[in-house]
Amino acid sequence: MTETVRVVKGMESARLTREQFERRFRERFRDPAFDAVDDALDAVIGVAWQAYEAQRKSPRQRAAGAGYADPTYELSVDWLATRAAIEAARIGHDDPSAPSRVLLINGSARTDQSCPGEMSKSYRLSRLAENAISANPRFEVDFLDLSRLVSEHGRVIYPCKSCVSTAQPLCHWPCSCYPNHSLGQTQDWMNELYPRWVAAHGVMIVTPVNWYHVPSVLKLMIDRLVCADGGNPDPTSTHGKDAAQAKELELAGWPYPKHLQGRAYSVVVHGDVSGTDEVRRALCDWLDWMQLVRAGASGAIDRYIGYYEPYALSHDALDRDEAVQEETRNAARSLVETIQRIRRGEDLRPDKELVPPRKK
Numbered sequence: 269m270t271e272t273v274r275v276v277k278g279m280e281s282a283r284l285t286r287e288q289f290e291r292r293f294r295e296r297f298r299d300p301a302f303d304a305v306d307d308a309l310d311a312v313i314g315v316a317w318q319a320y321e322a323q324r325k326s327p328r329q330r331a332a333g334a335g336y337a338d339p340t341y342e343l344s345v346d347w348l349a350t351r352a353a354i355e356a357a358r359i360g361h362d363d364p365s366a367p368s369r370v371l372l373i374n375g376s377a378r379t380d381q382s383c384p385g386e387m388s389k390s391y392r393l394s395r396l397a398e399n400a401i402s403a404n405p406r407f408e409v410d411f412l413d414l415s416r417l418v419s420e421h422g423r424v425i426y427p428c429k430s431c432v433s434t435a436q437p438l439c440h441w442p443c444s445c446y447p448n449h450s451l452g453q454t455q456d457w458m459n460e461l462y463p464r465w466v467a468a469h470g471v472m473i474v475t476p477v478n479w480y481h482v483p484s485v486l487k488l489m490i491d492r493l494v495c496a497d498g499g500n501p502d503p504t505s506t507h508g509k510d511a512a513q514a515k516e517l518e519l520a521g522w523p524y525p526k527h528l529q530g531r532a533y534s535v536v537v538h539g540d541v542s543g544t545d546e547v548r549r550a551l552c553d554w555l556d557w558m559q560l561v562r563a564g565a566s567g568a569i570d571r572y573i574g575y576y577e578p579y580a581l582s583h584d585a586l587d588r589d590e591a592v593q594e595e596t597r598n599a600a601r602s603l604v605e606t607i608q609r610i611r612r613g614e615d616l617r618p619d620k621e622l623v624p625p626r627k628k
Contacts, residue, residue, distance in 0.1 A: 273515035275434075289317055293452075316452070325448045338504035347503065350442045350459045357467035367406040368607050371468035372398055375475030375486035379415035388415065389573060389586050393536060394474045396593055397600035401472075404604050410464055414485040417457070425457045428491035431514075432498070436522050436628060437506055438514035441499030443492055458492045465496065470532035470607040471560070472600060477539035477547050490554065497558045498524035498628060524627040529559035530617075532606040534567035534599045538592070540582065544570035561616050567602035569595050 284292070293313050302309065319327065326344035333339050360366055376390035391413070398409050416423050426446050432439035446456040465471070475482050482490070500506065506514045533555045537548040548570035552562060562568060571592045574585030586592070609616060 273512055273519065275511045275515070284320075286317060289313075289320060319450045322450070324450045327449055332504045336504040337502050338507065341504040341507060343503060344444065344447075346447055346459065347440075347442070347444050350462060351501075353459075353463040354442060354466050357463040361467050361469065364611070367408045368404075368469045368604075368611060369408050369410060369467055370401050370603065370607070371410045371412060371464055371471045372401070373412045373414065373471065373473045373475075373486070375414055375473055375483055377415050377418050377478075377483045377485045378476075379413075379419045381419035382415070383418075386583075388476065389538060389582060390474045390476050391415070392583075392586060393538070393593070393596045396596050397472055397474060397536070400597040400600040401604055407604060407607075410468065412461070412464065414483075414489065417485045417488070422455050423457055424455055425461075425485070425488040425492060426453055427488060428494060431509070432494055434511050435514035435518040436498050436524060437500040437517040438509060438511060439495045439499045440503045440506075441495045441501045441525075441527055443495045443499075444503050444508075458489070461489060461492075462496075465493070465528060468531060469611065470534070470563070470603045471555075472534045472536070472603050473551060474536045474596070475538075475547070475551075477537065477543040480543040480546060482547055482551070493528075493558075496527045498522070499527065501525070501527075522627070526559045530610065531560050532563050532603055532610055533560045534563040534603040534606075535569070536596050536599050537570040538573050539570070540572060540574055540579070541576060544572060559617070561606060561610065563599070563602040563606040566595070566598045567606065569599055571595065 290313050293316060294309070297309060326346065328345045329342035330345055330348070331339060332341050332343045332348075336343075361369070372394055374388070374391050374394040376388035378384045378386065378388035379391070380387045394411070394413075398411060401407050401409050417425060428443075429445050431445065442462045443458060446458070447454040473486070475486055478484070481487065500514075500517075505517060535548055535551045535555070537544050537551065539547075548568060552568050556562065571589075573589055573592060574582045577585055606616065
């Protein structure tokens with residue numbers, strides 16, 4: 269028996285007037301070079317306003333087809349393409365003859381391709397880890413540089429909308445919140461990143477501490493991976509974003525599937541003053557919760573580089589700190605060993621058969 273559900277509403281509207289919409293739209297075309305195509309821009313704004321007014325989030329759709337709760341329900345072709353890429357990645361991941369794949373993540377936003385004018389220490393440490401992993405036969409590295417969010421045109425990860433807090437089945441796997449074409453929320457990088465996580469046998473994150481937290485570029489990805497932990501792989505079961513239907517599904521009994529469980533992970537966190545242990549614990553707790561497998565004690569480290577020294581000399585401090593360089597390589601080596609053991613069939617989770625009394 270399920271409880272009676274209610275959907276609580278009452279927040280102020282975020283809808284824009286036609287004037288507000290046009291003013292914001294035109295902000296992307298402030299360069300005087302666009303003055304020559306102002307008439308064409310007016311026409312584009314007119315079409316975009318119509319899409320906004322009609323709230324055409326997913327203007328290109330097709331019937332879900334066989335295998336879905338409601339085969340006739342139309343799903344976004346964007347979502348279907350990402351779902352197909354995830355399935356292809358899963359097949360590759362499960363192929364015992366395929367090379368081992370590591371998703372190596374540089375979590376720093378600092379880059380010499382943008383305002384800071386200099387590469388990050390995380391990037392340098394990530395490359396050391398890449399070399400250590402690549403030295404092993406039949407290991408491939410998929411290098412994910414999150415600093416591209418601040419240096420590459422059109423590269424974006426949109427924030428999580430917290431659908432899971434309304435009801436877990438409303439959080440679709442992969443995320444169906446984006447793209448939202450009527451709001452101009454397009455080119456979401458997560459559509460590419462979900463399959464890269466699925467394809468990986470192991471994940472290694474190298475990150476600095478920014479104000480006692482991970483950098484915002486890394487946090488954006490972390491938040492958007494919430495759908496990998498209990499997310500609903502069938503949006504037709506909630507007929508898109510129907511909150512009441514999602515609540516009913518959850519209360520009827522939801523399995524909370526762990527879509528990334530069993531993969532190995534390692535973490536390297538560095539800072540200059542404080543916060544490294546808190547960030548390392550937060551990352552490990554998050555990955556543990558998703559039932560990834562930690563790569564031993566040497567696979568999760570936090571260190572200070574140039575403790576209380578000027579930022580201007582931080583790369584010099586890293587040059588001197590050969591110990592942290594080798595510790596980073598060891599974290600990578602530990603990850604390699606853990607992946608090899610998992611792929612040999614060793615069960616590294618002693619509590620695997622325990623049934624948690626609380627799913628979420």
